[in-house]
Every structure is written in structure tokens, then in C-alpha cells.
Amino acid sequence: MRTPPGVSPSDYAKALTEFQNIVGKEWVFTSDEDLDLYRDAFSPLMNEPEEKIASGAIAPTTTEQVQEIVRIANRYKIPLYTISTGKNLGYGGSAPVYSGSVVLDLKRMNQIIEVNEANAYCVVEPGVSYFDLYHYIQEKKLKVWIDCPDPGWGSVVGNAMDRGGGYTQANYRNHFDSHCGMEVVLPNGEVMRTGMGAIPNAETWQQYKSGVGPWIDGIFSQSNYGIVTKMGFWLMPEPEAYLRGHISCMNFEDLGPMVETLNYLENARITAGFPDLGSPLLGYGPIGQVQLFFESGTHMALPPEHMKLLATVKDGRSPELEAYGKQNDIPYWQFWLSFHGPMEVIEAQWQAAVRHFAKIKGSRAKIVDKTHLPINPADAEKFHEPELGIPSLRAFSIGARSPFNPTPSKGHMWFSPIIPRTGEAIIKANKIFSAAARELDMPLFRTFTLPACFWERSFIFILATPVTTDPATNKKYREGFKKLIAIGGEQGWGEYRTAPLFQESVMNVYSFNNHVLHRFHETLKDAIDPNGILSAGRYNIWPKNLRGKRG
Amino acid sequence: MMNRRHFVVGSSAAVAAGVFAHQTLSTQQHGTIQAALFDRRFAPTREFGRVAQTYGVDTHPIEGDITTLWTKHLRPLWSRDGGTIVGMTTPSMLLCLEELARDHWHRVVAWVDHVPASDGSVEHHVHVRDESAYRTRSLIDTYRGFSGAAHAMLASAQARRGALETASYRHQDLGESSGTPTLVTWTIAA
Structure with missing residues (x-):
């Protein structure tokens, strides 16, 4: 049996018994076979001695159980590493930062506490996935949308705590920004609610974000100061219609003016859907069409002359390629814009966008999709589903080795x-x-x-x-x-x-005034979690007892 | 940790004694397999689906995207009682399924990588638990190639304990790899 670093086998055995008393024997995992499920499938240290691995895992179902687990961990100085569903592949998965930690796996805390259609918000636990929330809304025929990443298999809370994003409108795409209120188990085992939730019997927990006094929600994201056990999110009212089109320009020099125009349109909320940048001439497709791009091999289907000219590109520029594009009507740049709302509104927004882009000489506009909502489910695959708030696993269709993708990676x-x-x-x-x-x-x-x-x-x-x-x-x-x-x-x-x-390397970049931000993070850590039991090392925030000597 | 032992079985290896022809397998031996998945885009995976049907297993064709299959069949299955599934898909599809299976404390317990070589042959890399290894290798020796992997997964899906054993061999059937990508035959179980 693996043992957490710095913990004696006898103490660990006692702690495991106490954990089992809280959650049940079957929900405490210590065998190698079970702990393999908590390895990072995309670990850049896979099968190397330095690979980050867990010593154990515990899967509670309630906030009260989390509180008890934290109290036990404090008694025995057991390092815990919290995950929601552990699906952030490419950013760490389920594996702990501090190797040997015990994973606190919250995927069984999967209750959808509330979805309020009238005021478009929800409250969920960390084990609720985007698929869970989407299906709940569909089954109850509620007129609200979720905003989900691609693939949509992860946790709504977890993605927000990692500050991930999605594909619908700007004010919902940033998942942490779209949250409203959280419940947090602190390192001493106390439970706290933020924002209006700090008022007993609060009636506006998910309706006003900051409450009063310091707004502290942000310190719980990308950090290790607490364990979020409930979180509210604002949802998007189901739009009546959807429009998607692209603006194309033929010159390399058009890129700057196109970006300036896009910024104005987005900042003025004339367009709020996910803007998607592509370059047909450079063989670069928009994110929203990545599946079709790989499935069809579009980029490999370029004519030999076009492929040959791509080799002349330097820093994106090639006069020869630009001339070829003009001869063959292939745009250098293509910006995709999308709109959600009443048809008459989004048609007007599109027209306004086209008018602004028309200031760039030679720009052309084309509507690709225009449809009333909701769409027929059978038609969903014609779209990039997440842009319509529909979670999907389709991204995994692009990883296969094929003539168009000859060397797929292992992660x-x-x-x-x-x-x-x-x-x-x-x-x-x-x-x-x-x-x-x-x-x-x-x-x-x-x-x-x-x-x-x-x-x-x-x-x-x-x-x-x-x-x-x-x-x-x-x-x-x-x-x-x-x-x-x-x-x-x-x-x-x-x-x-x-x-x-890479969290240490990244935090080292945020070094203004002799790394005062990082020093502040660790000052907070010392005050909030003196035993250093929560997610040691996450975003390079180390507890005092491990600073300078972590493994 | 996994104990990976590597050895090579030549393509001309003699058929081992005591092979299990699939016709002789009792339904009890594969009765716990709840579903068989196959990617209908490729000939070997379609053949896998056909073989699975001969075993009486509930088969599900997929075409790249498994969203619907997962939401309508696999997730309810794993949420309800758990269950063993087998399949032949692309590696990326298996990665997706493996991650989804983790949510239910299920895992990939055996798999065979089918890697096309430049000469048109296919290398088959077999990864099984040692208690089923003998039977799996025997089946692959009997049926050869993709078909052998299909029979092996279906016949030995219940075996999941013991150290992981790895074997590799190249099968010189030039016809079966034509135009197919790397594929993988696998078993996911609790």
C-alpha cells in the first residue's frame, strides 16, 4: 500500500479507517489497480519515476462528509488533493500536484440543487457534469442554456474553478465569471458561503454576486484555500434564433483592421457569440469546424501549388501566396461571427457587423447558418454543438490516425x-x-x-x-x-x-515587484491552511512545511 | 503497479494446443458482456461487430462520435449496475471511453493494438491479464489478426485480475489492413 509522504504507515492506517467510517469502506481506495484510475492520462511524466501519483482516494457524497474528511486529514496531517471529475486532460487530470497526496474525489457529489428558469440560474455540486445539467434541463423542458467546453464531459464546478470557458455568448463563456455564489469547506472543516449566501436563509444567493465586504470567491479558483461543495451559475435564456456567418478579406495587411473591427463589435455587444478566426489561404480552419476539418481532411486536400506556396510563408506573410489567393478567390483571413437572439435582432446585428467590416476594402460577408431555435436534435451534428449549448464528445473523432492525421499523439x-x-x-x-x-x-x-x-x-x-x-x-x-x-x-x-x-514556471512569470503576488498567495495559505492539507502545490502555492522541499 | 513483460510471438508460430474455438464457448463464459461497440467506418471493426453478434452480444455501431451511445446506453448501464463492454475502435475513441469509464470506477482491463505497417501487414500488440493470457494467445493463434483479437476479447472479457502481460506479433495478411488506421480491440470492466 502506498503511503502519503511524511505520514507514518500506522497513522495512515488509522486515518483510512476513519475515512471509511465516514464514507463507507467501498469508497476509500488504496489498491494500485484503483489508484491507477487517478493517474493523469496525458501526463508528460507517464511511467517515469517522477510521475505524480496518489496514495489513496476518497469519494464522499455530502458536504458534511467533506468536513469530516478534512478534520481527519488535519489530525493526521494527510495531504489531500481535490478533484471534481478530473476531466481537465492537458491541464493535469486527476493526478495530484504533490505526489502521494490522497485524492478527494467529489464526483459522487452530483446533485443539481436548483435550476431556476425564471431568473436563469442554477446551483450544482462538483460532481455534476455538463451532460448532467444539460439532460436535466432537457428532461424538464426548461428554457435555459448551459455554456459548455468541448468535450463537455467535465464538471461544471471544476471547469469554473480551473477558469475554463465555453462557446456561447461572451457573458457566459467565461465560466468563473458566470458563477454567482459558492459554498466552501475551509481547511479547518468549517463550511462557508460567499456573496449573499452568507446571509442565513438567503433569498438572493444566485442573484447578486458580491454580497458585501471583500469579494473573495476568486481566491478559491486555481488555488488550494478551500473545497467548493456548491456553486451557482447564471444560465443563458434559450435564444429564439441563431445566425452564423463569416467575413472574408484577401490581404495579409487586413488582419489588423479586422481585429479592431471585431473588438469594437464585441465590446459594444453587437456580436456576442464565439468569434472564430480562420485563414483559408494558410489552411487554418476555425475552432468551431475542427471536427469537420480533420474528418474531411480539408487542409490536406489543398492543391499541390497551394501547398508549395505555404512553404514561402514567413510570420504569416507571403506575397506569392497572397497573389495566388486573389487569383483563386481564396481569402487570406476569415472571421466567423455568431449571434443568438430574436431573429429580427440578430439579423440587424449581422447587418451592423457587415457594415463595420465593409470599411475594409474588399471585405465580403456570407451567412452560413440561420435558424430558429431550438433546432431539431437530428440536425445538431451539422453545427459545432457547444456553440448551441449542447455538450458533445465529438472531439474524439479527430484523434484517429488517418491519411490526414498521420501521427496522432498519446496526449x-x-x-x-x-x-x-x-x-x-x-x-x-x-x-x-x-x-x-x-x-x-x-x-x-x-x-x-x-x-x-x-x-x-x-x-x-x-x-x-x-x-x-x-x-x-x-x-x-x-x-x-x-x-x-x-x-x-x-x-x-x-x-x-x-x-x-508547469505551474511553478508559469507563476514565476507573474513576478511583478519581486513576486509579491505569489508571496501573497503563500501568506494566505499559511493563515488559512496551517497544516497544509489542501492540494499542496496547486499553482505553486505550497504550505510552509513543504516550501523548498516538496517532492 | 502493472508488470509489463514483453515477448514476441512470430507470425508463423504454431497454433498452441488447447485452443478455444468460438463455437465451443458456452454463453456463460461471455455472459457478463453487456455490449460490444464497433466503428462502422472500417472493415476490421465491422468484422468485429459481426463476430460479436455470433456470440449473442448486444452490438452497437458507432461512427466517430459516441455521444449518443454513451448518454443513452453506456452511462445508464454503468450507473445502474456497472458492466463489461468490449469493442474495436480508434485509439482516441478508446481514450474517451476509458475516461468516461473512470467515472464509474471501470477501467480498460485488456486490449490489442492493431498497428498498420508500411508493408501492408499489421502488428498486433496484445495486453492482457496473466490469468487470461494463455487463452487469449491461443485464440489469436487460432484465428489470427483482427478476427483473433475479436474472439479473444469476447472469450476472455471476464478476466481482469493479475499482472498485465504484453505480447506482440505481426500478421502478414496484406489484405486486412488496406486503408485502415491504427485500431484497438479492448475490454472495459469494473
Whole structure:
């Protein structure tokens, strides 16, 4: 039996017995076979001695059980690592940051406490997945939408706590921002409610976010200060109609003006759906069509002459390719815009968007989808389902080895830097990261990479760094990944989220005034969790007893 | 931790004694298999579906996306009583199913990777628990190639205890790999 670091076998045995008394013997896991289920399927350290593994796992069903588990962990100094459903592959999965921790697995806490249709919000426990919430809403025929990532198998609470996002309207896409109120078990076992939930018998817990006094919800995301056991979210009222179209421009130099126009339209809420950037000329498809892109092999179907000209592209630019595009009516840039709402409103919004883009000489607009909602379920696969608030597993259809995808990886680590919302920043980031990736022999930023628009006001690159079966290659990519983080930091860019192996490197980039932010994080940790039992090391926040000597 | 022993069985290896022809298998031996999944896009996976039907197993064709199958069949199955399923799919589809199975404390207990080689042959990498290894290898030796893997999974799906054993062999049937991607035959159980 594995034992948590720093815990004697006899103490661990006593703690396990007490855990079993709380949740039942069958919900405390210690066998290697069961603990293998808590390995990170995409671990860049897979099967290496340094791979992060759990010593045990506990799966409670109630907040009260979580409180008792935390109290026991305090008594025996057992390090716990909290997961909701552990589906954040590419960002760590179920494996603990501090190897040997006991995973506190909340997937059995799967109650949907409330879905309020009239005021469009919900309250859920951490084990509720996007599929759970979607099906609950469908079964009860409630007129609200969820916003889900792709794939939609993860936890609603967990994705928000990791500050993940989705694909519908801007004010719902940022899942942490769209939350309203949480219940948290603190490291001493007390339970706390935030916002209006701090009022006994609160009637507006999910209706007003900040309550009064310091608004502390943010400190529980990407951190280890507490265990969130309930969380409220604002939902989107079911829209009446959906419109999706694209704006195309033929010149490389159009990128900057296109981004400026998009920013205005989004910041003014003329368009609020997920903007999706593509380049038909560079063979770069929009995220929303990635399945079709790989399934059909569109990018590999480019004519030989086109493929040959792609080799002339430098930092996204190629006069020869641009001329070829004009001769063959292939746009350099194509921005997809989507709209949800009453048909007459979204048609007007689209027309306004087209009018603004028309200031760019030669721009063209085309409506691709225009439909009343809800759609017939049989038609859902014609769309990128998450943009209609429908969770899907379709993303896994793209990973197969095929003539169009000859070397699928065994997993990936997401490299996700935030950059400014300008065309210049896209080009600069490509120039810097592609040069670095070439030097590091990393398969990133090859021809030209376009960022995503999950968040308002900024761009984000979300690039998969492969995990392979070869330890030497994985080592090279791990080291290269850390160098890319530092190179981005030199430009003032930082990741929005990262896998445990890179959390220290990423936090080191956020170093203003001698790392005062990180020092503040650890000051809080010492005050809130003096025994250091909760998720040690998460986002490089280490308890005092492990600082400088963690494994 | 898993004990991975590697050895190679040549493609011309003699058929081992004591093989289990599928016609002789009692329904009791595979009675716990709740469903068989196959990707209908590829010839070997369609053959897997056909073989599964001969075993009387409830078969489910899929075409890349398993969302509907998971929500309507697998999730209720695993939520209710749990259950063993077998299949032949792409590796990415197995990854998806493996992660979904974790939610119910189910896991991949045996699998055979089918990797096309450049000469048109297929390398079959067998990963099974040791208590079923003998029977699995025998079945694969009997039926060869994709078909052997199908029979092996269906015949030995109940075995899940013991150390993991790995074997590899190359099957020189040039016809069966034509145009197919890497595939995997697998068993998921509690």
C-alpha cells in the first residue's frame, strides 16, 4: 500500500479507517489497480519515476462528509488533493500536484440543487457534469442554456474553478465569471458561503454576486484555500434564433483592421457569440469546424501549388501566396461571427457587423447558418454543438490516425498564453514563438497560428504540445514548454492555466515587484491552511512545511 | 503497479494446443458482456461487430462520435449496475471511453493494438491479464489478426485480475489492413 509522504504507515492506517467510517469502506481506495484510475492520462511524466501519483482516494457524497474528511486529514496531517471529475486532460487530470497526496474525489457529489428558469440560474455540486445539467434541463423542458467546453464531459464546478470557458455568448463563456455564489469547506472543516449566501436563509444567493465586504470567491479558483461543495451559475435564456456567418478579406495587411473591427463589435455587444478566426489561404480552419476539418481532411486536400506556396510563408506573410489567393478567390483571413437572439435582432446585428467590416476594402460577408431555435436534435451534428449549448464528445473523432492525421499523439499539454487583442500581437507572437519552437524542436507554431477568442478583450493561443511514448521526446518537450513559458513572459505574456508540472514556471512569470503576488498567495495559505492539507502545490502555492522541499 | 513483460510471438508460430474455438464457448463464459461497440467506418471493426453478434452480444455501431451511445446506453448501464463492454475502435475513441469509464470506477482491463505497417501487414500488440493470457494467445493463434483479437476479447472479457502481460506479433495478411488506421480491440470492466 502506498503511503502519503511524511505520514507514518500506522497513522495512515488509522486515518483510512476513519475515512471509511465516514464514507463507507467501498469508497476509500488504496489498491494500485484503483489508484491507477487517478493517474493523469496525458501526463508528460507517464511511467517515469517522477510521475505524480496518489496514495489513496476518497469519494464522499455530502458536504458534511467533506468536513469530516478534512478534520481527519488535519489530525493526521494527510495531504489531500481535490478533484471534481478530473476531466481537465492537458491541464493535469486527476493526478495530484504533490505526489502521494490522497485524492478527494467529489464526483459522487452530483446533485443539481436548483435550476431556476425564471431568473436563469442554477446551483450544482462538483460532481455534476455538463451532460448532467444539460439532460436535466432537457428532461424538464426548461428554457435555459448551459455554456459548455468541448468535450463537455467535465464538471461544471471544476471547469469554473480551473477558469475554463465555453462557446456561447461572451457573458457566459467565461465560466468563473458566470458563477454567482459558492459554498466552501475551509481547511479547518468549517463550511462557508460567499456573496449573499452568507446571509442565513438567503433569498438572493444566485442573484447578486458580491454580497458585501471583500469579494473573495476568486481566491478559491486555481488555488488550494478551500473545497467548493456548491456553486451557482447564471444560465443563458434559450435564444429564439441563431445566425452564423463569416467575413472574408484577401490581404495579409487586413488582419489588423479586422481585429479592431471585431473588438469594437464585441465590446459594444453587437456580436456576442464565439468569434472564430480562420485563414483559408494558410489552411487554418476555425475552432468551431475542427471536427469537420480533420474528418474531411480539408487542409490536406489543398492543391499541390497551394501547398508549395505555404512553404514561402514567413510570420504569416507571403506575397506569392497572397497573389495566388486573389487569383483563386481564396481569402487570406476569415472571421466567423455568431449571434443568438430574436431573429429580427440578430439579423440587424449581422447587418451592423457587415457594415463595420465593409470599411475594409474588399471585405465580403456570407451567412452560413440561420435558424430558429431550438433546432431539431437530428440536425445538431451539422453545427459545432457547444456553440448551441449542447455538450458533445465529438472531439474524439479527430484523434484517429488517418491519411490526414498521420501521427496522432498519446496526449497533449496545453500551451495557453494570453496575448493582446491586436493583429500586430498575433504576428509578433507567431514570430517569437515559431522561432523558439524551431530552435527547441517543438511541433508548435508551424506555418502560422491564429489565437482563439474565448475571453473578451484578449486573445489566447491554445496549442497542444504532444505527449508521446518516448521518454526522451517527452523530456525534450517538457523542457521546451518551460522555455516557451519564459519566452512569453519576457514579452509580458502569461498563461491563463497550465498543467501541474508547469505551474511553478508559469507563476514565476507573474513576478511583478519581486513576486509579491505569489508571496501573497503563500501568506494566505499559511493563515488559512496551517497544516497544509489542501492540494499542496496547486499553482505553486505550497504550505510552509513543504516550501523548498516538496517532492 | 502493472508488470509489463514483453515477448514476441512470430507470425508463423504454431497454433498452441488447447485452443478455444468460438463455437465451443458456452454463453456463460461471455455472459457478463453487456455490449460490444464497433466503428462502422472500417472493415476490421465491422468484422468485429459481426463476430460479436455470433456470440449473442448486444452490438452497437458507432461512427466517430459516441455521444449518443454513451448518454443513452453506456452511462445508464454503468450507473445502474456497472458492466463489461468490449469493442474495436480508434485509439482516441478508446481514450474517451476509458475516461468516461473512470467515472464509474471501470477501467480498460485488456486490449490489442492493431498497428498498420508500411508493408501492408499489421502488428498486433496484445495486453492482457496473466490469468487470461494463455487463452487469449491461443485464440489469436487460432484465428489470427483482427478476427483473433475479436474472439479473444469476447472469450476472455471476464478476466481482469493479475499482472498485465504484453505480447506482440505481426500478421502478414496484406489484405486486412488496406486503408485502415491504427485500431484497438479492448475490454472495459469494473
